[in-house]
Amino acid sequence: xRAVVLDGSEKNDAALGKVRAExxxxxxxxxxxxxxxxxxxxxxxxxxxxxxCWTRTPGQCVLEDQGRQVLAALCSSDLAILLSxxxxxxxxxxxxxALDRCLGFHSPFVERCDGRFRHKARYSRKPALLxxxxxxxxxxxxxxxxxxxxxxxxxxxxxxxxxxxxxxSRHSQAAxxxxxxxxxxxxxxxx
Amino acid sequence: xxxxxxxLLLIGGPRGLDGTSALLAEHLVEGFSRLSVATRREAVVNVxxxxxxxxxxxxxxxxxxxxxxxxxxxxxxxTGPVTELFSEIVxxxxxxxxxxxxxxxxxLYSRMPEAEACDAAMAIxxxxxxxxxxxxxxxxxxPQSDVLDAAPWFQSIRASAxxxxxxxxxxxxxxxxxxxxxxxxxxAKPLLPWPVYLVAQSVGLVREARKNGVRELLGHRPLGR
Numbered sequence: 001x002r003a004v005v006l007d008g009s010e011k012n013d014a015a016l017g018k019v020r021a022e023x024x025x026x027x028x029x030x031x032x033x034x035x036x037x038x039x040x041x042x043x044x045x046x047x048x049x050x051x052x053c054w055t056r057t058p059g060q061c062v063l064e065d066q067g068r069q070v071l072a073a074l075c076s077s078d079l080a081i082l083l084s085x086x087x088x089x090x091x092x093x094x095x096x097x098a099l100d101r102c103l104g105f106h107s108p109f110v111e112r113c114d115g116r117f118r119h120k121a122r123y124s125r126k127p128a129l130l131x132x133x134x135x136x137x138x139x140x141x142x143x144x145x146x147x148x149x150x151x152x153x154x155x156x157x158x159x160x161x162x163x164x165x166x167x168x169s170r171h172s173q174a175a176x177x178x179x180x181x182x183x184x185x186x187x188x189x190x191x
Numbered sequence: 192x193x194x195x196x197x198x199l200l201l202i203g204g205p206r207g208l209d210g211t212s213a214l215l216a217e218h219l220v221e222g223f224s225r226l227s228v229a230t231r232r233e234a235v236v237n238v239x240x241x242x243x244x245x246x247x248x249x250x251x252x253x254x255x256x257x258x259x260x261x262x263x264x265x266x267x268x269x270t271g272p273v274t275e276l277f278s279e280i281v282x283x284x285x286x287x288x289x290x291x292x293x294x295x296x297x298x299l300y301s302r303m304p305e306a307e308a309c310d311a312a313m314a315i316x317x318x319x320x321x322x323x324x325x326x327x328x329x330x331x332x333x334p335q336s337d338v339l340d341a342a343p344w345f346q347s348i349r350a351s352a353x354x355x356x357x358x359x360x361x362x363x364x365x366x367x368x369x370x371x372x373x374x375x376x377x378x379a380k381p382l383l384p385w386p387v388y389l390v391a392q393s394v395g396l397v398r399e400a401r402k403n404g405v406r407e408l409l410g411h412r413p414l415g416r
Contacts, residue, residue, distance in 0.1 A: 046236060046272050049205035049263070055399040058411040075414035087278060088318035090268045090311075097271025107410060108396045110303065110389055117303045117385075123415050145318055149311040152267045 008095025203262025
């Protein structure tokens, strides 16, 4: 089994560093093959919106930088772990810029499913999604928006399982460790 | 009463001053000009690549009475560059306390058939306004944005109501009010019935792929199974 960590923490982000460490421990214990992508250290240009990944080089981005690694890892994983500060109820710019480059993950065609619309899947293998967002202080509105946004994203990506956790930087390492462990257990549980 | 003398339009699309965001912004500019509101447009994608341009834009945000984001919705959220800019604005407004609260509004669009595809991103905009201490003037959601890439004659038939709603919203925002209910409804109303839109969208994609010689490869899986 393969997992990819799309690490959207910014440089010297100690609080997300703690979460990252917990993610590492959990993955190590599972014996999975893991790719850790520290997005802020990678050269990833913003998506140009050219749609070449749909109608010129289907499934592949034409920009030749490390953004391609993100899409490749996502397409070959059983579990994608998204790690990001919660920014206005969404992802931080580092993770969002990388995700924007993954348009080729989907087919360009749109389908109606359960009364809603989404892109058709390009790949039959879709990763389960574990999203860990970090807030510096409790903020009910941001948490609600974040949960709603990730839930929509997981539905769009047709993730077989989706688990979203908002953590707080003031929490102790032990509390964070427990929450992350429980989230891992839920998202990797056989259904 | 005119509450807005200077408006700043943030063009969030990746093609800067030459894409769908810019086209929509053009009609806002037209609405503002009729009311003698000075407008300035800035392409976010250019700004985030240059520290000097970012500083200049942040200065422009401080001076504007109204800031409007016009942006596509990607992956359920705002684009990476728009998120980066928003974070910079909040950082700036947090450190310069003399800046008084001003107004912020958003025009978001999606190629999905229904306006609900913009909801999560609109909620993010509202959170941004709160964090940046802007007063939130609400937002407009436009579905089926691919129609705006269609031939001009088709665009003028289907999208004229959209452009009128933008001009009307400029009027409301200038007066310090949220966009009118009718403008919000007009923008959110699908330009085509969804089955027709999906067929037209698919035909457009296939035609584009054929032109690029990859018609048979549209469903290609180069990176997995």
